[in-house]
Amino acid sequence: MPLDPKALGRALDEDLSLHTTLCRRDAPAFQKACRSRDDLVVACTQESRLFGELSAQTEGAVDLDVRPIRFVNIRETGGWGREAQHATPKMAALLAAARLPEPEPVPTVTYNSEGRLLIIGPLERAEALAALVSDALDVTLLPTGGSGQQTRLYPVLPGQLHRLQGWLGAFAVTVSASNPIDLDLCTRCNACVAACPEGAIGLDYQVDLSRCQSHRACVKACEAVGAINFQRDAQEREETFDLVLDLRAVPGFTQHALPQGYVHLPASADAMAQVRAVTQLRDLVGEFEKPRFFTYKQKLCAHGRNQSMGCNACVDVCSASAISSDLKRNQIVVNPHLCVGCGTCTTVCPTGAISYAYPRASEQGVKLRTLLATYAKAGGQDAALLLHSQEAGSALVNDLGRLAQLDKTVRGVPARVIPLPLWHTSSTGIDLWLTAFAYGARQVWVLMTGEEAPQYHEALREQMAVAESIVQALGYSGRHFKLIEVRDARDLPLLDTELGEAPAQGVTKAASFAAQPEKRATLDLALDHLLQDSAGRASRTKDAAIALPAASPFGSLAINRDACTLCLSCVSACPASALQDNAERPQLRFIEKNCVQCGLCATTCPENAITLQPRLLLSDERRQPRVLNEAQPYQCVRCGKPFGTLKGIEVMLAKLSGHAMFQGEALERLKMCGDCRVVDIYSNPGETRISDL
Structure with a gap:
């Protein structure tokens, strides 16, 4: 791996000495660094465990709780590959980002598990797996068929599973006990199985009522024990468990991300899956926290x-x-x-x-700016950010680097591509993508590995289409945002090809603003910078507005003025204060910058007069209130004070004129303001109707 300590030092404003085998021959240099309270970053992730052990064994080393060691991979991500000689700016960027402080702590979520495990599935297989964990867990079985041992090894939850919900330490299981055989009383003597002439009782000790002919020979055979009662009413019973092992073919939860503490292990699972499941369950006893x-x-x-x-x-x-x-x-x-x-x-x-919240958008913004600013300072050009998951994504990036070391036809991670691991690839969106572009990234790519839910792919594509539409309309040519979908190591040639895409056109001057905690504030800052940077581009759109896809968080409203009565119900429904009234006259006003295209105004409008128009207005008009509709005020027929719109009152009169309760004086009072209506009612008390009140 070619390393240039002087160039790295210049980019990081430090004097650096080069050590190539810190985990072996040059271990004393690492141990010396362990004694310092300065930030300690090790540019190797493969030997992180060994470095931790060396630190623990070094006399005078600073406790890791006081000064942790941070690890970053610069070998597979840049040092191994066809362009390794040009990867120094990327290495400097990765080292600079690794030195950033850890995200601020956030509140945590606690799970408490005492090891109460419910195994759902065929009795024989359930008992076999129970034997592997019963020394560490308190096992209960919920049989769904199969043949089990005749000896009673574990408690049985009798009945049919009706509902399963919850999470680690708090699973609620509801069963409907309709089986005539009480499995808590049953001794597994098999006398009922032998006595049944129809063979309606299996070795799971469930009665198949569709085959039972009511001979009740089983009841007589079980008379001493009394475990069989066909007169027993079906009852629901709820139990709680900390863990659930589900052996059925179809899992009990339909969502893609299964709850913590729930393990699905169908019969088709291989031996390694079984080992992982057993190991996972045995480890889930105690108190656990997550952000x-x-x-x-x-x-x-x-x-x-x-x-x-x-x-x-x-x-x-x-x-x-x-x-x-x-x-x-x-x-x-x-x-x-x-x-x-x-x-x-x-x-x-x-x-x-x-x-x-963990990490916050503002903290992610600091990391993006550090990466791109350090990369540019070290002489890097045409930076592309590759966002990937910490586990599966990192493994693919590392595998590509190793493959490039062995196969010279493989490019490896290009020198301009900066990998950035995330807790989850879907945790960043259009606000941070456009911010990274404004900071100087030519492209922002997201690596999806198949571990994500299918709807995540579509959601990110929609958001990327919005971001791409904006930068294209502003005159930046090329493709700037894309999903790279690679499932496993067999697709490494595809990943190698995708990372080799030519640079797109980027900003002339990198932005210096800080990403904000609020999404809309960050978006506004990024858009303002891009509007200023693109102002002189010949290829920039001359239109006042950019048409955007339906998933856009920006847009306008189209009002059908013939249908709108200016009831202003849309104003009270708008959560972003994009729609406003006018205290001086009947008007519906709109501030386009505030509109989030949520559609609440359209669903609230009683006249169906509102249509969403996803777009981005480029002029300063997007920040100013503009009138969408206005109407002539309706004046009280008694005092002349305006109290509504002419159209609104006319529509109301037309709808109610045929109603029996709004005839004569009652209909006339609808033409009065609230004050005059009360006066008129008390002036003619004999004519007061329920409708007037």
Whole structure:
């Protein structure tokens, strides 16, 4: 691996000495660094365990809780490959990012497991697997057929599974006990099996009622034990467990991301899958914590108003079924125990009401700016960011680097491509992609490995289409945003080809703004920079607005003025204050910059007069209120004070004129303001009707 310590030192503003075998021959140099309280970064991930052991064995070494060691891979990501001689700027960028402080701590979610395990499946297989974990776990069986041992080894939960829900430490299992044989009383003597003339009782000790001819020979055979009773009413019974091992072909949960503590192991699973399942279950006893990956601000949420639904993007995309709708409170509800921290909900949220908390968007922005600024300072050009997952994605990138070391026909990770591992590839969206582009990245690529839910691919494609439409319309040629879909090492040639794509056109001057905690604020900063940077481009669109795909978080509204009565129900429904009224006159005003295209105004409008128009307005008009519709005021027939719109009152009079309760004086009172209506009612008390009140 070619290394230039002087060039790296210049980029990092430090004097660097080169050590090539810190884990072996040059270990004393590493041990010396362990004694320092300065930040310690090791540019090797393969021997991270050995470095940790060396630090623990070094006398006078700083405790890792006080000064942790950070690891970064510069070998497979750049040092091994056809362009390794030109990878110094990328190495400097990766080293600089590795020195950044850890994300600020966030609240945590706690799981408590006492090891109560429920195994669901054929009795024989359930008992075999129970034997592998019963020394560490408290096992209960829920048989679904099969033949088990005659000896009673484990408690049995009798009945048919009716409902399964929950998570690690809090699974609720509901069964419907309709089987005439009480498995808690059954001694497994098999007398009933032998006595049944129809063979309706199997070795799972369940009665097949469709075959039973009511001879009741089994009842007589079991008379001493009394385990069989055909008169027993079916009853629901609920039990709680900490862990669930499901051996059925179809899992008990339908979502892509299964709850923590639930393991699905069908009969088709291989031996390694069985070993992993058993090992995983044995380790899930005790107290566990994970970050609370999200924050939610209900006042920004466009999900609902007045129990009408608008934006449902986060509910639809969640692969863990962790997000549900609560229209009674006009909000969504996120279950933190089911949330797996993928962040796709934050990617598709147009308002930023739900945001990624660990790491925060502002912390991700610092890392992006550090990577790209250091890369440029070290002389790098045409940077492309490759966002990938910490496990499967990192493994593919590393495999590509190793393959390039062995096969010279493989390019490897190009010198201009900077890999950036994320907790989940869906946790960043259009705000950070456009920010990275504004910081100087020519392209932003997301590596998907097949571990993601299918709907995540479509969600990211939609958001990338919006981002690409914006930069293309602003005059930046080439393809800037794309998904790279590679499932395993067999697809490494495809990954090698995808990473070799030619650079697209980027910004003339890199931005210096900081990514903000609020999604819309970051988007505004990125768009403002791109509008300024692209102002002089000959290829920039001359239109005042950029047409965008339907998934756009920006846009305008089209109002059917013939249908609109200016009832202003849309104003009260708008969560972003994009729609406003005018206290001076009947007007509907609109600030396009605030619109998130949630659709609440359209669903709320009683006249169906509103249509969404996804677009990005380029002029300063997007920040200013503009009138979408206005009408002539209707004046009270008694005092002359305006109290509504002429069209609105005329529509109301037309709809109610044929109603029996709105005839004569009652209909006339609808033409009065509220004050005059009250005066008129009390002036003519004999004519007061329920409709007047």
